[in-house]
Amino acid sequence: MPDLYLLFSHELTNKQKREAYEDLGVKDIYYLPDDLKALWSQIPTEIPKVAEYIRPVKEWLDRRLNEGDYIIIQGDFGATYQMVKWAFCKKCRPIYATTKRKAAEIRNKEEIITNRVFEHVRFRFYEQD
Numbered sequence: 001m002p003d004l005y006l007l008f009s010h011e012l013t014n015k016q017k018r019e020a021y022e023d024l025g026v027k028d029i030y031y032l033p034d035d036l037k038a039l040w041s042q043i044p045t046e047i048p049k050v051a052e053y054i055r056p057v058k059e060w061l062d063r064r065l066n067e068g069d070y071i072i073i074q075g076d077f078g079a080t081y082q083m084v085k086w087a088f089c090k091k092c093r094p095i096y097a098t099t100k101r102k103a104a105e106i107r108n109k110e111e112i113i114t115n116r117v118f119e120h121v122r123f124r125f126y127e128q129d
Contacts, residue, residue: 001025001026001027002024002025002026002027002066002068002069002070002093003026003027003028003029003030003064003065003066003069003070004020004024004026004028004029004030004069004070004071004072005029005030005032005061005064005065005069005070005071005072006029006030006031006032006071006072007032007040007057007061007071007072007073007074007075007083008040008041008072008073008074008075009037009040009041009075011031012029013120015120016097016120016123017029019120019122019123020070020123023123024070024123026070030064032057032060033060036056036057036060039053039054039056039057040054040057040075040079041075043075043076043078043079049078050076050078050079050082051082053079054079054082054083057083058083058086062090065090065092067090067091067092068091068092068093069092069093070092070093070094070095071083071087071092071093071094071095072094072095072096072097072123073087073094073095073096073126074096074097084126087126088126088128093125094125094126095123095124095125095126096123096124096126097120097122097123097124098120098121098122098123098124099118099119099120099121100118100119100121101116101117101118101119102116102117102118102119103115103116103117
């Protein structure tokens with residue numbers, strides 16, 4: 001059975017966990033350690049390239065991944081691109097979460113307050129050409 005590794009900055013919802021276990025058939029779910037989670041979720045905007053910066057994430061995953069494992073990859077666009085390419089080279093299955101976005105605006109005199117709710121719909125596979 002494949003495992004699922006999370007490359008994003010938040011915890012899975014119960015609905016996402018259920019989908020991972022039931023629909024994807026994963027055995028275990030693994031989060032990044034706190035130091036790597038912070039690295040992944042706070043990629044400095046000042047750096048011109050991200051490949052070297054995210055190397056510790058690749059090294060951590062490389063010691064754990066098996067062919068056919070899933071990786072949820074979401075975050076900085078450049079880092080996401082790098083990791084999706086890397087996952088395909090490792091013969092893993094990169095995926096991302098799709099959501100419905102619901103927004104409500106409340107007008108309070110001169111202010112507009114917006115409340116956004118993101119509801120998980122499904123995981124979707126990154127596709128290769």
